[in-house]
Amino acid sequence: MLALPSVSLVLLIFIFNRAASKISLGPIYLFDILVLANFFVVVSYLYKFRGKYIQFVLMMGFSISWLIYELFSGEFSENNIRRFAMSVYMVIPIIVFVYGERLYRIIFDNAMIIAVMVSVSAVVISGEDIRPTLSALVLSFLFVAEYYREKIDVIKLSxxxxxFLGVGLGIFTGESSYRTPIVGLFGAMFVSSAFLSFKSTDAAVRKKSSFVLYGGGLFFVVCILVFKDHPVVNQFISGAAGLLGIEYDVGGDVATRERGDSSGTAETRTMFWTGIINHAFSDESVLLLGNGHYLSFFERIFPYSDFVDLELLEPHNSFLGFFYRYGLIGIVLLVVHLYQVTDFRKKLQSRDYGFYIASLVLAVNYAFFEVALESPHGALCFWIVIIGAKFYRQNLRDE
Structure with missing residues (x-):
């Protein structure tokens, strides 16, 4: 069996930040090779459960049909293969299920070691084209895994x-805050605590969740009011304003920070997303079938823009990226796949639902604002976070 490539892939994800998947093709192929090598391991597994994963088979057929069409129409380049790989990465959760028990035992039993490793990598590897957003996502996943243990180790959790805060707020890297993971962890704790405070049958769990929900919410509001002029808080306020199309003065030196101000970043992304949606609804065939792999969304929708590397830009929303490539057919198959892969939720113990909901919020938030499903390491992390609840309780060694 190819257990070694699979474990290697998992270890690599923890020491490699969000690499330049949207910038260059280079080392990304190392991850692709490992993913594709494991693909052959699950062929028999796929055949055995072909009815369960029919959506993946259909997605492969649909994306390959696009490649064949582009090959014979002369609209073909190396980038077509890179973009086609986005559909292939849908096999990752099936691979994770094959190695699940061993995989998550490594993760849950070595949470502290992994946390230190990804934090160090965030400082060492972070650079102009490589950001530690993915490291922050991994840290937030480890945090919720520790938080939802029956016996919390306060020191380890702290x-x-x-x-996480050192990486997410840019303290370790000397840059401005990474908004996506910060919002993701806050949202994960808020949503999961809200669910448990109203739905849990355990009085102690409801009490603890209510304290986190209301206490955390009050603390958040107080911080916003008291520190509204602080650069970090200003980043989040301006980012929310940018998503809503509201002009907001970022103040201070926030706009001159290396990564720019949140308002401008958010406005740019909403321009991307609005452009993709308007483009799709302007043509029924594009709405249904998508645009394929030949051109990036920027080359097709904003051809006269002065952005650099137009052919490699991604919309920073993997769901809309999938929609742009494969239309309604593709996004429906992706959603069905997500639903099918998380079918284990029906068998979860009630005490594990908090961890499951928190993990789901973390992963969806990441895919909604970053380049996630377009790269093998991003897709791997996305699916590992979502599937974690299936193997959670059985892999906590001290419980």
Missing amino acids: VILVL
């Missing part, structure tokens, strides 16, 4: 939280 260390992971400090490491």
Whole structure:
């Protein structure tokens, strides 16, 4: 069996930040090779459960049909293969299920070691084209995994939280805050606590969740009011304003920070997303079938823009990226796949639902605002976070 490539892929994800998947083709192929090598391991598994994963088979047929069409129409380049790989990465959760028990035992039993490793990598590897957003996502996943243990190790939980804040707020890297993972962890704790405070049958769990929900919400509001002029808080306020199309003065030196101000970033992304949606609804065939792999969304929708590397830009929303490539057919198959892969939720113990909901919020938030499903390491992390609840309780060694 190809257990070694699979474990290697998992270990690599923890020491490699969000690499330049949207910038260059280089080392990304190392991950592709490992993913594709494991693909052959699950062929028999796919055949055995072909009815369960029919959506993946259909997606492969649909995306390959696009490649064949582009090959014979002369609209073909190396980038077509890179973009086609986005559909291939849908096999990752099936691979994760094959190695699930061993995989998550490594993760849950070594949470502290992994947390330190990804934090160090965030500092060492972070650079102009490589950002530690993915490291922050991994840290937030480890935090919620520790938080939802029956017996919480306060010291371990606190260390992971400090490491997460150090990476997520840019303290370790000397840059402005990474908004996506910060919003993701806050949203994950808020949504999961809200669910448990109203739905849990355990009085102790409801009490704890209510404290986190209301206490955390109050603390958040107080911080916004008291520190509204602080650059970090200003980044989040301006980012929300940018998503809503509201002009907001970022103040201070926030706009001159290396990564720019949140308002401008958010406005640019909403321009991307609006352009993709308007383009799709302007043509029924594009709405249904998508645009294929030949041109990036920027080359097709904004051909006269002065952005650099137009052919490699992604919309920073993997769901809309999938919609742009494969239309309604593709996005429906992706959603069905997500629903099918998380079918285990029906068998979860009630005490594990908090972890499942928090993990789901973390992953969806990441895919909604970043380049996630377009790259093998991003897709791997997305699916590992979502599937974690299936193997959670059985892999906590001390419970």
